[in-house]
Amino acid sequence: MSNDFIPAYPSIDDLRKKAIRRIPRFAFEYLDGGCNENINLHRNTADLREVQLLPHYLRDFNGASLKTELFGIEYDAPVGISPIGLQGLIWPNATEILAKAAMKHNIPFCLSTVATSDIETVGKITDGKAWFQLYHPTENDLTDDLLKRAHNAGVPVLVILCDVPTFGFRPNDIRNGLAMPPKMSIRNFIQIFGKPNWALRTLFNGQPEFANLTPYMPKGLDMQQLGKFMDQTFTGRLNAAKIERIRERWKGKIVLKGVANEADAAEAIRLGLDGIIVSNHGGRQLDAGEASIHPLQRIAKKYGDQIVVMQDSGLRTGPDIARSMASGAKFTWMGRSFMYGTAALGDKGGNHTIAMLKMQLQQVMEQLCCERVEDLPSHLISRE
Ligand SMILES: Cc1cc2nc3c(=O)[nH]c(=O)nc-3n(C[C@H](O)[C@H](O)[C@H](O)COP(=O)(O)O)c2cc1C
Numbered sequence: 054m055s056n057d058f059i060p061a062y063p064s065i066d067d068l069r070k071k072a073i074r075r076i077p078r079f080a081f082e083y084l085d086g087g088c089n090e091n092i093n094l095h096r097n098t099a100d101l102r103e104v105q106l107l108p109h110y111l112r113d114f115n116g117a118s119l120k121t122e123l124f125g126i127e128y129d130a131p132v133g134i135s136p137i138g139l140q141g142l143i144w145p146n147a148t149e150i151l152a153k154a155a156m157k158h159n160i161p162f163c164l165s166t167v168a169t170s171d172i173e174t175v176g177k178i179t180d181g182k183a184w185f186q187l188y189h190p191t192e193n194d195l196t197d198d199l200l201k202r203a204h205n206a207g208v209p210v211l212v213i214l215c216d217v218p219t220f221g222f223r224p225n226d227i228r229n230g231l232a233m234p235p236k237m238s239i240r241n242f243i244q245i246f247g248k249p250n251w252a253l254r255t256l257f258n259g260q261p262e263f264a265n266l267t268p269y270m271p272k273g274l275d276m277q278q279l280g281k282f283m284d285q286t287f288t289g290r291l292n293a294a295k296i297e298r299i300r301e302r303w304k305g306k307i308v309l310k311g312v313a314n315e316a317d318a319a320e321a322i323r324l325g326l327d328g329i330i331v332s333n334h335g336g337r338q339l340d341a342g343e344a345s346i347h348p349l350q351r352i353a354k355k356y357g358d359q360i361v362v363m364q365d366s367g368l369r370t371g372p373d374i375a376r377s378m379a380s381g382a383k384f385t386w387m388g389r390s391f392m393y394g395t396a397a398l399g400d401k402g403g404n405h406t407i408a409m410l411k412m413q414l415q416q417v418m419e420q421l422c423c424e425r426v427e428d429l430p431s432h433l434i435s436r437e
Pocket residue numbers: 083084085097135136137138139165166167168186214310332333334335336337365366367368386387388389390
């Protein structure tokens with residue numbers, strides 16, 4: 054058993070419950086919620102868990118390895134840490150905690166453009182191994198500068214996002230004043246006073262800010278002005294022309310995140326991208342959308358030999374990673390799970406969560422009699 058694993062919290066649900074007690078309600082709801090009525094959020098996990106796997110008990114078995122190669126890099130497990138905006142609001146220094154844990158366990162960490170630590174800091178922590186997720190600036194100069202900084206920080210893989218053409222409608226965030234422009238209410242301050250550990254750490258580390266963007270922001274913006282700055286600086290909608298421009302400039306690998314149908318997957322291939330993450334932003338954008346396992350199955354079948362197909366949204370366990378890979382994903386990502394771990398256990402949260410997921414996946418592989426994660430599809434029970 055890994056020294057990083059803390060037996061008091063053997064599931065993501067344990068970490069989620071502990072996180073509720075440790076952080077202010079507005080921060081927890083920002084992390085935990087989906088959009089509208091949270092239908093897509095719950096459907097992601099529920100439909101994924103319809104996938105069933107077949108074990109073999111009498112076959113020869115030489116041990117299971119979780120190692121896998123992605124874009125020429127060997128990782129210790131087929132799961133990465135998805136980009137999360139405003140991580141430091143959920144737990145102070147969460148970005149750094151998770152980047153360090155990813156480095157220690159040799160899995161990829163992806164930094165969001167709107168994370169609370171900058172690309173240079175995370176590049177140093179991860180020895181240039183972190184991935185970077187780009188939101189789409191209105192001005193090409195800003196895109197080019199961010200690309201240059203990512204390149205200088207050693208980023209091997211650029212992730213471009215297509216599933217936020219507009220802000221998701223998130224009732225909790227609207228109620229809590231966290232939609233754009235953000236607004237701190239008396240209610241939020243009362244919630245902060247109820248969580249002294251979070252409050253003291255936030256005081257010590259300073260108010261979370263969009264660290265990647267501070268070089269471009271006028272100093273001393275209030276919340277209203279910040280909202281306006283973000284609105285003017287970024288446009289959500291991605292298109293082929295923008296992708297082509299980025300492809301011409303970025304010499305490393307490019308992954309399109311947020312793919313939800315076969316046509317967009319085909320377009321990614323046509324535009325010369327290297328990978329896609331089939332994702333619906335963890336159910337935060339389109340409540341009427343389908344669970345990400347369904348487009349994953351279709352896309353992997355049709356295009357899995359032409360582009361690297363990965364999945365996120367709804368995965369919470371080692372068996373979920375196995376279900377996704379058996380369904381055709383070459384690699385998986387998780388967002389909330391790592392953040393629940395960090396909010397619950399602070400500095401130890403990233404290491405614990407990764408160690409736990411590795412143990413769970415290892416157990417599934419041994420149970421199935423599956424030696425390599427690439428062989429998981431041969432254990433899929435097909436219902437067609
Ligand atoms: C609080 C929160 C903030 C997020 N911020 C970003 C972001 O800045 N950029 C991005 O590409 N995805 C963002 N996502 C989506 C995640 O990268 C990922 O797709 C999603 O969390 C996966 O679903 P899961 O949480 O069920 O694992 C965010 C998700 C959450 C929960």
